Amino acid sequence: MPDLSAMRFSQSHEWVKREGDAATVGISEYAQSQLGDVIYLELPKVDQALEVGGRLGVIESVKAASDLYSPVAGQVSEVNQELKDHPEYVNQDPYGKGWIIKLRGVKDNPALLDQKAYDAFVQGQSGS
């Protein structure tokens, strides 16, 4: 299991890992397990500006197409080209080689959850 302590999570199940004013964004383990087999991602263009909660793309699993939302504001600096041929990386390694985009000029979003708070949030969503 990767170290998730440096990651922050949105309630729409994206994670973000900050490194200075740059950041990497992906979806959580819970999100990939709920989506099931990922087969296609529609990703933004490099340099596109994203707001907090702005639509950054679409992730398609066998079951459905779902919107992805940016957990922080910033500018797209890179998209994970590997996912074109290997969308299954999102399932296999959502916190590693299944990362989705990188951002620069990232602004803090204090509303994000740390791992513990996110886990509790997921429990509340799935536990019934």
Next chain:
Amino acid sequence: MVVTAQRTPLYDEHVRLGAQMTNFSGWVMPLQYSSIREEHRAVREAVGLFDLSHMGELSVTDEHLAQRVVSRDLAKLRTGHAQYAMLCNERGGIIDDVLVYSMADGSHFLVVNAGNQDSDFDWVRSRAPSPLVGEGRGGGSRELVLNVGRDWALLGVQGPHAVALVQRLSDQDLSALRYYAFVEGKVAGVAAIISRTGYTGEDGFEIFCANRDAPGLWRTLLEEGDGDGIRPAGLGARDTLRLEAGLRLYGNDMDADTNPLEAGLDWTLSLDNDFIGRDAILRAREQGLTRVLAGLRMLDRSIPRHGYPVVNGAERVGVVTSGNVSFTLGYNIAMAYLPPALATVGARLGVDVRGTVAPAEVVALPFYKRPRPQ
């Protein structure tokens, strides 16, 4: 009103296997156990095990009634054989697609879609002559139509290793059982109807048994099938498998406003027989069809989905009814209703995927055909 999702007798097995459950037509069913992709592959390359107990079954003991509601000539259906057929309304619309089994006692057993079992029952009964009971064999009375879906469990064993697996567990010679034939016998000691049918495009069986026997049969098949590469497979894989095989899904690809000609199901119609809906279907044929179901192959990586518009240039010409990735073929596929003039193999069209037109080409159905045994 509180609607409680119904459970099949295999519910506990699915939970034990860690399945992700979903609500389907009022039933709580396994969507996937591990991965739709892996379950799909197991069925194409080895063998998959499906719980199909949500499917409905009607027993029609009156031959004239069965003949009146079913689109095929049942006089030609021999005992011990099954056929795919339509139930149509008076307008020629498809009420349901069914498998009709010709039973040894002269009755017909209709396997119907889960969500339609009660409405099908009401509908068939409403077409029955009154009174609803006739004279049974030996003088007793009998119901003309019985709604027995909840008394039967149904397991699908599908894939290239299915025949060998079920044969090892059965007292019947299954190699002699032809496609769309069935036999009553035992599987793993359980009394069953063993039917060489399926909804995946692969060889295999659908096995009917009593609810109480289903969990034991399920477990035995999984244990005995371990060496055959068996995997339990959920509704997710069932959908991607049937789509590749060009098999229509009721409610998606056809409904009460679709006639069988539009759905490309002419071959399920015995138009010399006076079944309900026949006259309307003949009229529709005479007037000419305005749309037909066709196959599309996507030329980029976009995923076509139910409801997406099909376009020809700037003009909207049709609609996708089913679409997804084809794991077996390695590209994305769809079924769509198109004007007959455009439904020609090789025609270039587009699918409007969330506002972006993705290129597609009309291809023949089915998308996938299993390699025939030598």
